Amino acid sequence: MSQTVLITSPTHFTQVLASSRIVVADFYADWCGPCKAIAPVYEQLSSQLSRPGTITFTKINTDNQKDIAQTYNITAMPTFMIFKAGRETKRIRGADPKALDAAVKQLAQEAGKADEDGGAGSAGEGSSSGGMWMGVATPRNYSDITDSVDKLGLDFLNLDGEKGDKRTIFESSRPSALAGKGAAGGKEDWIESDTDEQLMLYIPFQASLKLHSLHITSIPSNSSADDDEDDETPMRPKTLKLYTNRSHILGFDEADDVPATQEIEIKPTDWDAKTGTAKVELRFVKFQNISSLVVFVVDGEGVGEKTRIDRVRLIGETGEKRAMGKLEKIGDEQGE
Known part of the structure; x- marks a missing residue:
């Protein structure tokens, strides 16, 4: 049967x-x-x-x-x-x-x-088989929908251009920092802010989404324990302001004048000790039919001058996508 x-x-x-x-x-x-x-x-x-x-x-x-x-x-x-x-x-x-x-x-x-x-993935670090890595378990009845991000439309403000490309934080691979070393080939697979701790991320989507939560991974360097170098160690994000369905990125001054869809404080206890990942719960009713998301990292946790993000995963449901066009039959004629 x-x-x-x-x-x-x-x-x-x-x-x-x-x-x-x-x-x-x-x-x-x-x-x-x-x-x-x-x-x-x-x-x-x-x-x-x-x-x-x-x-x-x-x-x-x-x-x-x-x-x-x-x-x-x-x-x-x-x-x-x-x-x-x-x-x-x-x-x-x-x-x-x-x-x-x-x-x-x-x-x-x-x-x-x-x-x-x-x-794998029932607690702590998720499965990495097939190239997909999850820092914390996906909530029941919801899926990882990060592949809905329109990477060509990404726009970040105050991004340190000498660090990783902004698209790297949406990769499905395990962050290289979890191995205690930099990324293979010397290419850093994380981002950091530039002149101060604030970051502005404009994230457009290929489809309308229903967002349940964000999984944010941040793995600050712990190569030195000297107090006098603490201010040089990038911090984890602490305060986030989220804005939905914006047509473009917000300026830092503009963000102060626009009401946020939700403001969140990530506490030190929210970070998973093994994977450096925090699960950011959203007010689901306010994140329906979302075409874009602006994430404003207001400040970081600690005394450093910069904030760092290694991965961002979006959890929720996908909705209507762009028109799919005419269907075609393929298969038998594909032989060489």
Whole structure:
């Protein structure tokens, strides 16, 4: 008997993503020849590898579930997507049995290893398999939606240009500082403020989001314990002011005159001792249908002159994305 789950609504798909560590999604259409050709391969993988709560195979009819197809920008049939902890990790366009088989079996092997180790990410540092790192566990029923950030539209003020590129804080990799050393190749994978402790981050999104929380990682250098060098050690962010749905970045003076959507103080006890990550809870009702977020780091925790951010993860739900355009059949004709 097939164990594949036929998705009946966006809410249904969200529930499946939240209830299974790995989710494989087959976006198909009844009129698509390549979809029909690869369907037996997909069903065989589902029968062999499905495991409740660990690996779930789903099928999504793009004609019946247009909202889901638009959310994930599905533009060709068939498209297979693989999610880990609710976040997309791989996308396969076309009827490519070898690629699909290899990708799914690799994930099944990783899931088996995680089970042997007692699971990953239940507390403290999250799983880094597949290149995705989480500083703290994702709350139940919500997903990591950081891949919705429009990195080309990012705009930061008072950023030290000699440190890491501003896009680096949205990377899914484990921060190099957790290894006690700088990033590989000497390229720093974090950002710091420049002339003082304040930072202004303008973060646009590719889709309308519902934000539940922010996970902010900050790993100040502890290479010296000398008191006279404390003021040279970058600080962790302390006071944040958040502004939603702005069309551009705010100036520092302008931010003082604009009411914040929410003001937050991160306490020293909020930082996870192992990963240097703080979970910033948001007033969820105020963060619905968000197209952009401005994060104003007002000050830092300590006596330093600069603040540092290694990673930012966005947790919540994705909404409507830009128009997906005309669907096309692909697959059989892709052979070399």
